[in-house]
Amino acid sequence: xxxxxxxxxxxxxxxxxxxxxxxxxxxxxxxxxxxxxxxxxxxxxxxxxxxxxxxxxxxxxxxxxxxxxxxxxxxxxxxxxxxxxxxxxxxxxxxxxxxxxxxxxxxxxxxxxxxxxxxxxxxxxxxxxxxxxxxxxxxxxxxxxxxxxxxxxxxxxxxxxxxxxxxxxxxxxxxxxxxxxxxxxxxxxxxxxxxxxxxxxxxxxxxxxxxxxxxxxxxxxxxxxxxxxxxxxxxxxxxxxxxxxxxxxxxxxxxxxxxxxxxxxxxxxxxxxxxxxxxxxxxxxxxxxxxxxxxxxxxxxxxxxxxxxxxxxxxxxxxxxxxxxxxxxxxxxxxxxxxxxxxxxxxxxxxxxxxxxx
Amino acid sequence: xxxxxxxxxxxxxxxxxxxxxxxxxxxxxxxxxxxxxxxxxxxxxxxxxxxxxxxxxxxxxxxxxxxxxxxxxxxxxxxxxxxxxxxxxxxxxxxxxxxxxxxxxxxxxxxxxxxxxxxxxxxxxxxxxxxxxxxxxxxxxxxxxxxxxxxxxxxxxxxxxxxxxxxxxxxxxxxxxxxxxxxxxxxxxxxxxxxxxxxxxxxxxxxxxxxxxxxxxxxxxxxxxxxxxxxxxxxxxxxxxxxxxxxxxxxxxxxxxxxxxxxxxxxxxxxxxxxxxxxxxxxxxxxxxxxxxxxxxxxxxxxxxxxxxxxx
Numbered sequence: 001x002x003x004x005x006x007x008x009x010x011x012x013x014x015x016x017x018x019x020x021x022x023x024x025x026x027x028x029x030x031x032x033x034x035x036x037x038x039x040x041x042x043x044x045x046x047x048x049x050x051x052x053x054x055x056x057x058x059x060x061x062x063x064x065x066x067x068x069x070x071x072x073x074x075x076x077x078x079x080x081x082x083x084x085x086x087x088x089x090x091x092x093x094x095x096x097x098x099x100x101x102x103x104x105x106x107x108x109x110x111x112x113x114x115x116x117x118x119x120x121x122x123x124x125x126x127x128x129x130x131x132x133x134x135x136x137x138x139x140x141x142x143x144x145x146x147x148x149x150x151x152x153x154x155x156x157x158x159x160x161x162x163x164x165x166x167x168x169x170x171x172x173x174x175x176x177x178x179x180x181x182x183x184x185x186x187x188x189x190x191x192x193x194x195x196x197x198x199x200x201x202x203x204x205x206x207x208x209x210x211x212x213x214x215x216x217x218x219x220x221x222x223x224x225x226x227x228x229x230x231x232x233x234x235x236x237x238x239x240x241x242x243x244x245x246x247x248x249x250x251x252x253x254x255x256x257x258x259x260x261x262x263x264x265x266x267x268x269x270x271x272x273x274x275x276x277x278x279x280x281x282x283x284x285x286x287x288x289x290x291x292x293x294x295x296x297x298x299x300x301x302x303x304x305x306x307x308x309x310x311x312x313x314x315x316x317x318x319x320x321x322x323x324x325x326x327x328x329x330x331x332x333x334x335x336x337x338x339x340x341x342x343x344x345x346x347x348x349x350x351x352x353x354x355x356x357x358x
Numbered sequence: 359x360x361x362x363x364x365x366x367x368x369x370x371x372x373x374x375x376x377x378x379x380x381x382x383x384x385x386x387x388x389x390x391x392x393x394x395x396x397x398x399x400x401x402x403x404x405x406x407x408x409x410x411x412x413x414x415x416x417x418x419x420x421x422x423x424x425x426x427x428x429x430x431x432x433x434x435x436x437x438x439x440x441x442x443x444x445x446x447x448x449x450x451x452x453x454x455x456x457x458x459x460x461x462x463x464x465x466x467x468x469x470x471x472x473x474x475x476x477x478x479x480x481x482x483x484x485x486x487x488x489x490x491x492x493x494x495x496x497x498x499x500x501x502x503x504x505x506x507x508x509x510x511x512x513x514x515x516x517x518x519x520x521x522x523x524x525x526x527x528x529x530x531x532x533x534x535x536x537x538x539x540x541x542x543x544x545x546x547x548x549x550x551x552x553x554x555x556x557x558x559x560x561x562x563x564x565x566x567x568x569x570x571x572x573x574x575x576x577x578x579x580x581x582x583x584x585x586x587x588x589x590x591x592x593x594x595x596x597x598x599x600x601x602x603x604x605x606x607x608x609x610x611x612x613x614x615x616x617x618x619x620x621x622x623x624x625x626x627x628x629x630x631x632x633x634x635x636x637x638x639x640x641x642x643x644x645x646x647x648x649x650x651x652x653x654x655x656x657x658x659x660x661x662x663x664x665x666x667x668x669x670x
């Protein structure tokens with residue numbers, strides 16, 4: 001097992017270097033030079049020269065790339081050209097929102113998707129099966145940004161006044177008192193990992209509210225998360241449901257399932273102990289593979305629900321040609337995805353011993 | 359393969375009608391009997407018809423600003439048969455913020471979406487197939503080079519990569535097409551590579567080689583035609599995916615630009631009206647759902663019809 005993980009990590013190094021190269025190249029290829037984009041009317045040749053000097057844009061491309069790699073390894077993503085702030089701070093601010101959204105969406109899609117898939121496979125061709133497969137087909141065909149808008153209208157307007165009413169935008173009710181941990185703990189001057197961690201924690205509203213013991217605010221934040229999470233989860237719920245159903249039906253035809261039935265085991269035992277366990281490998285894989293889609297979905301959904309996450313910042317940075325921010329956010333997202341894929345691979349090996357020895 | 363041939367020729371003696379069916383006709387028959395394929399084909403037929411006859415059936419052009427009968431921007435649907443006052447113009451889906459008829463825009467949008475779906479998929483399919491075939495056939499260093507590059511591209515969520523590419527190329531419909539196409543290349547490359555690798559060690563390939571066929575000839579006349587099944591399925595489902603992705607980019611303002619009646623753009627332009635005038639958003643969204651669903655259903659049907667395990 002250890003060897004397997006080491007080998008995977010080794011392969012990972014190449015992918016990560018590739019990611020750095022691609023993001024670096026992308027940011028360099030963006031048309032229009034950042035000086036005129038940022039300074040606008042005021043962009044005189046003199047000022048541009050100073051600007052380029054300050055951000056190291058005059059050096060040769062290899063030198064810039066080497067410096068970029070060096071800074072990355074130290075967790076230094078440079079300064080935002082637009083806000084004149086550390087990009088690392090901006091990441092720490094924006095990332096928690098997107099991670100909260102993605103985790104919730106993953107939970108929703110895994111639980112509902114697997115449950116629907118198992119039930120459909122056990123009751124193959126029943127009404128439940130047909131209905132959930134129709135939903136699964138519709139689910140992959142719905143643009144989630146549209147679904148988000150429709151959900152927002154339904155839960156905030158149609159159901160207004162009922163107990164099912166849900167907030168259609170923002171992370172918490174405006175005016176809610178959730179102090180910034182950086183200020184609360186008087187750590188404005190801190191640097192490095194400590195600063196990153198504190199800002200990150202502070203912007204993970206659920207955790208922040210928990211730390212400060214403000215349970216109503218936590219509940220409020222949770223309610224704000226429901227609609228966006230459902231919107232993001234729809235596509236993967238459908239895919240997971242279909243995969244689970246297929247994997248289960250495959251396993252049901254195997255001899256050992258017939259043996260288990262012949263032994264007189266209860267159907268419950270056969271389904272959960274024998275069939276489901278062996279169907280888990282493809283199911284876990286597909287859940288892991290959904291992660292990238294979920295992250296992409298989060299970008300669209302953040303726009304729909306007006307949430308201050310990675311996606312909205314990325315779009316904003318792209319339109320203002322804020323190179324360092326675009327670069328950093330793309331890298332962070334790609335690294336997250338690579339990390340999740342690694343976890344999927346490891347769990348895959350854990351679930352299926354044959355992969356370990358190969 | 360050999361076993362099935364003998365089996366079917368043995369059958370020929372008893373039931374000659376079976377042997378007349380070419381694989382193509384057999385697949386078509388199976389496809390037409392498939393429930394979801396039937397629904398998909400009917401929906402697609404309808405959408406194609408709408409796109410083809412857009413100028414004839416839509417009451418206005420997609421840019422006309424309607425002022426007759428004192429209608430205001432964002433007017434709700436007005437259908438005479440349902441009791442709407444006859445002096446007002448008939449508006450099946452209402453007006454948008456710029457007084458344009460939403461029905462006409464949705465109808466014209468079908469052209470754009472179908473074009474986006476087909477052009478993008480064709481582009482990525484051709485490039486992906488070539489790369490995958492070369493990787494699978496050449497193996498070793500070339501294979502590694504191509505596939506590791508694909509790995510890096512797949513390390514990004516596809517929508518984000520598309521966004522990044524649009525950033526480089528600049529916003530606009532054509533660039534969106536390119537971005538979405540580039541992003542989908544790895545999928546096809548992977549599928550074709552796997553198919554080519556599974557075919558290339560078969561005996562008839564060795565036979566061709568022994569007869570002195572050039573690698574190019576083997577690749578294009580022997581390997582590729584026999585690796586097309588998964589590509590056809592992936593391509594059909596791919597059209598659905600690209601339409602969704604392009605709509606997403608347009609929704610974010612990076613794709614089609616106003617005044618084009620692209621469905622995603624229509625949703626993006628009016629998203630602030632969701633609480634005051636939801637009808638502006640319902641219909642373009644439904645149009646996307648129906649179109650994408652049609653391709654998905656057809657793709658599912660194709661998969662079942664072409665799946666070799668299904669031939670019994």
